[in-house]
């Protein structure tokens with residue numbers, strides 16, 4: 001553990017004064033409408049019309065700083081994002097994205113206990129007004145690694161509010177932050193988070209990003225202010241969109257669901273799909289539609305039309321790394337050499353082995369003496385052959401490392417690659433181009449979806465690990481880094 005220094009308390013006090021002054025000049029707000037033009041109140045629809053598929057989802061995050069604990073016990077300073085809604089789900093390692101009804105119910109309790117999923121400090125859902133004191137109490141030093149996970153379903157509208165609470169350990173910095181959905185089919189650059197072409201969020205301000213969800217897939221997100229610095233310092237998170245095919249009823253085909261969706265969006269024959277919510281191609285009808293829904297527990301990675309991306313459980317895993325020297329100078333007011341950056345902690349979703357298989361969230365005591373959830377995402381993969389229908393696990397691998405390429409490999413369980421960079425591997429004739437391998441290599445800004453199929457695999461514990469052997473370490477120590485376990489039972 002790093003000992004806490006008296007000067008840290010002085011910084012904290014100074015930052016609090018600055019933050020208070022800033023707060024009086026600006027305002028925090030959230031935006032999470034229950035109904036929208038695309039998702040109107042069903043009670044107001046003309047008789048006989050079908051409600052639009054999907055719904056309104058919301059999430060609020062803080063942009064600020066915090067600490068995380070590495071597998072060797074070292075505390076590392078973060079510029080990062082923390083949860084201001086969905087706290088209970090995030091503490092359980094899940095996405096913090098909630099339907100409007102839950103988000104608008106407002107948060108109850110102590111943020112460090114994370115017992116409810118409502119929006120912190122929300123005073124009035126109609127006006128979006130929040131209590132700034134609640135936001136600061138919850139948001140200061142609550143940065144997590146990775147940043148809060150987001151997950152939406154195709155046809156959803158997503159309202160994401162970023163609130164910049166300032167970096168209390170670095171009161172000399174007046175850092176803006178943004179949210180950039182990498183590789184995402186955004187309707188407008190305004191919500192793309194690239195500051196040169198859009199807006200950036202100042203300390204004491206909030207901004208609500210708006211997204212539709214046209215294409216299922218595994219994406220990821222990060223801050224786009226001084227990317228080498230803010231990404232290295234921890235402002236990276238996971239994002240995925242679940243396909244329409246999950247909503248297909250047993251015994252019916254995705255074709256029928258797409259048909260109904262198109263009718264609901266104004267098509268007279270149910271085939272033309274030209275609005276915002278239907279930019280993806282409609283899959284061909286399956287030869288055996290009933291097989292698409294073997295059980296209610298089965299989900300799909302993509303709109304495959306043939307059930308080939310079905311799985312029982314999913315595990316988002318983000319490849320990333322920290323350079324402790326860079327983080328040290330980042331908290332000690334020294335200049336950072338971007339070109340000298342070299343990761344020494346190699347992480348799966350903010351943790352090095354054996355922390356990757358820790359079934360609990362990991363907390364870190366910050367400079368104010370309060371322990372907060374710091375690394376909530378577990379990477380222990382479990383495939384239950386007894387109760388599973390498909391006996392497959394979907395691993396959504398994304399890479400947001402700033403300095404390294406990484407290879408992830410398995411022994412004993414082949415990986416079937418079904419998609420790269422949120423695109424199903426399928427040729428123009430509709431044939432699957434999936435392939436089996438025992439390793440995938442990703443650079444920063446790439447994602448791969450793989451299915452682990454345990455059908456013919458004996459029960460036991462297997463490993464998902466990097467074959468970059470220097471990445472199997474926690475800084476100086478051996479036996480750590482980018483590795484996790486796959487339990488087949």
Ligand SMILES: [Cu+2]
Pocket residue numbers: 063079175176177178223224225230235
């Ligand atoms: Cu940032």
